[in-house]
Amino acid sequence: MVKERKGKQKTTLGGAGDVRGRAFADMLGSILETACGIYIVPEELQIRFSVALVGDMSRDTLGTVLDELPVAATIALNEELGERGVFLTDAPTASALVAAVSSREPDAERTLSEEDINVLHDVFGPIVHAFSAACEETIGRPFGTIENIELSDPVSRERIAGQLPEALSRATISVTIGKDASGKMAFILPVNLMEVLAETATLPQESSGSSGPKAQTYEHVELKQSKVASAKPHELRETSMENIDLILDIQLKLTARLGQVEMPVGEIMELAPGSVIDIDRLVDEPVELVVNDRLIARGEIVVVQENFGIRITEIISPKDRIKSLR
Incomplete structure (x- = not known):
């Protein structure tokens, strides 16, 4: 009381x-x-x-x-x-x-x-x-x-x-x-x-x-x-x-992000099988690894048996991780 x-x-x-x-x-x-x-x-x-x-x-x-x-x-x-x-x-x-x-x-x-x-x-x-x-x-x-x-x-x-x-x-x-x-x-x-x-x-x-x-x-x-x-x-x-x-046992979702692009709603509505979207990223550029939408690393796509995998090539510094939020 x-x-x-x-x-x-x-x-x-x-x-x-x-x-x-x-x-x-x-x-x-x-x-x-x-x-x-x-x-x-x-x-x-x-x-x-x-x-x-x-x-x-x-x-x-x-x-x-x-x-x-x-x-x-x-x-x-x-x-x-x-x-x-x-x-x-x-x-x-x-x-x-x-x-x-x-x-x-x-x-x-x-x-x-x-x-x-x-x-x-x-x-x-x-x-x-x-x-x-x-x-x-x-x-x-x-x-x-x-x-x-x-x-x-x-x-x-x-x-x-x-x-x-x-x-x-x-x-x-x-x-x-x-x-x-x-x-x-x-x-x-x-x-x-x-x-x-x-x-x-x-x-x-x-x-x-x-x-x-x-x-x-x-x-x-x-x-x-x-x-x-x-x-x-x-x-x-x-x-x-x-x-x-x-x-260490807390589960987090790790996502490999190939790229992203902004499109008008009209173009999105017109998408159909066979449509090609030009992503603003070069072929040899690394993919981004994000956790809860926070960029933590970059890597290159590899083949692991019959699956795709990511070979880490760069770990993002704490300062750059913060910048990625902005």
């Missing part, structure tokens, strides 16, 4: 609520550490997250948070975990994260563009993948998928709020890029999801001798930073290789 007061917010949880909150925060720290290991960014732009606070959140507070953090990634959750959650951040933090995954220096004067919103899939995607790996491992269910990312306005904020369940939990995340503290994010999730994940974590034993569970009141639930927040660059790289194992 959440009590709204002026000044700092206090959350009162019965029994082991405080312990569950800390258990969830510890698990969330591990999830975010895994996500940091997925990002392919220059060493000087390493992205680090640390859990600042967790707790229940009232519907009244939700409106204020949506106003403060208008960049929203709506998550369609597995139906057994709830209908929807939302990851939030502000425009400056989003812009800095986009710059990092695009391998360019952050520009404080740059406004968040539609192209930047598209690149945010590469920011929130690893977090969702890390959540999914944790949920699969601990509770045997997938987490969910990104439904939409947008820079919300008052109308869309009302829509987002209406899609969320009544009982909500909130985790506030500090974001650091390179050596600079760059901003914050907030994860708004159903309370039952936090409780399920917390119950799977190792909980500290409660002191004996008490006659029964007592209500615990805590202010913000101040938490230690996750290990990734204080890790050195070489430690991050070693951790990354360990954490990447958690997502």
Whole structure:
């Protein structure tokens, strides 16, 4: 239950609520550490997250948070975990994260563009993948998928709020890029999801001798930073290789793209067997390999027994992968 007061917010949880909150925060720290290991960014732009606070959140507070953090990634959750959650951040933090995954220096004067919103899939995607790996491992269910990312306005904020369940939990995340503290994010999730994940974590034993569970009141639930927040660059790289194992079984669709051409609707309607379409690509040019519409490599067509195959000739750099989105 959440009590709204002026000044700092206090959350009162019965029994082991405080312990569950800390258990969830510890698990969330591990999830975010895994996500940091997925990002392919220059060493000087390493992205680090640390859990600042967790707790229940009232519907009244939700409106204020949506106003403060208008960049929203709506998550369609597995139906057994709830209908929807939302990851939030502000425009400056989003812009800095986009710059990092695009391998360019952050520009404080740059406004968040539609192209930047598209690149945010590469920011929130690893977090969702890390959540999914944790949920699969601990509770045997997938987490969910990104439904939409947008820079919300008052109308869309009302829509987002209406899609969320009544009982909500909130985790506030500090974001650091390179050596600079760059901003914050907030994860708004159903309370039952936090409780399920917390119950799977190792909980500290409660002191004996008490006659029964007592209500615990805590202010913000101040938490230690996750290990990734204080890790050195070489430690991050070693951790990354360990954490990447958690997502290696995720299935992705790999497509070989010969080429593409724009045609008027009238010409498309006139296509018939025997029609020849001139694709703007030379015969000896390599084909493109794309994953989820992201260019990752180029190669040449070969014959493997009775099937076509692709021999990789070029792997796209992280910077060029980002450019391919634009």
